Amino acid sequence: MPLLHAMLFAIHDCGFIARLAAEDTGSNEMRIDKILRIIRESCYSIHDISRVETSAKSKLPRFNMPFECGLAMAAIRFGFRPPGTPQRDFMLMAAVPYQDKQTLSDLAGQDPKTHDNDPEKVVAAVRGFLSTKAPHGEKTRGGAAIWTRYRNFNASLPRLAKALDIIPREIAAFDYLRDWLAVMSAWLTLKGPSASAKARHS
Structure with a gap:
């Protein structure tokens, strides 16, 4: 969760809106249909292909992230994108150098960003990717500034969660995650918007 939280904060602080399947926990839509809809509605995506840890119970790895990465790549290759939106793009992330060469060799030629399981490096990588996507003339804070804001948010999180009758372990x-996103969005609104003027989907 620390890596995911850092990634989501950086996305929003860069002026984009993060989309993920957990944004809607209802049962009226199959998970795969929900994922496909989100990919279809979004221009950019971030895929951490290191999130394939084995389950303690089954001893088998989870391949959700590589699978979703493949769906996003297919959308790019076949030219699917929302009307009137920028060209699709995506960023790969891995925990250690050359991890993709060992676990997903079909991606040869790609250049994943390595985060070493360090949330600060995740923030820097997300900022580097999304800063190139900001409309002409809009600016994005530097990675160090976003990381400082994220640390300040985390320091305030227990108090903010308490106001919702949620304890720190729960949030x-x-x-x-939906509660965390709501608290984060409220905090960012209170502390000032990103240097990018208008929020965009990622």
């Missing part, structure tokens, strides 16, 4: 869990 740090995946099941509370």
Whole structure:
């Protein structure tokens, strides 16, 4: 969760709106259909292909992230994008150098950003990717500034969560991701918007 939280904060601080399947936990839409819809509605995507840890119970890895990366690549290759939107693009992330060469060799030629399981490096990588996507003339804060803001947000999080009758252990869990996103968005609004003037989908 620390890596995901850092990634989501950086996306929003760069002036974009993060989309992920957890944004809607209802059962009226199959998960794969939800993922496909989000990819279809978005121009940019970020895929951490290192998130394939084995389950303690089954001892088998999870391939959700590589699978979703493949769906996003297919959307790019076949030219699917929302009308009137910029050209699609995506960023690959890996925990260690050359991890993709060992686990996903079909991606040869790509250049994943390595984060070493360090949230600060995730913030820097996300900023580097999205800063190139800002409309002409709009600016994006530097990675160090975003990281400082993220640390300040985390320091305020227990107090903000308490106002919602949510304890810190709960809001740090995946099941509370929607609550975390709501608190984060409110904090960013209070502390001032990103240097990019208009929020965009990623």
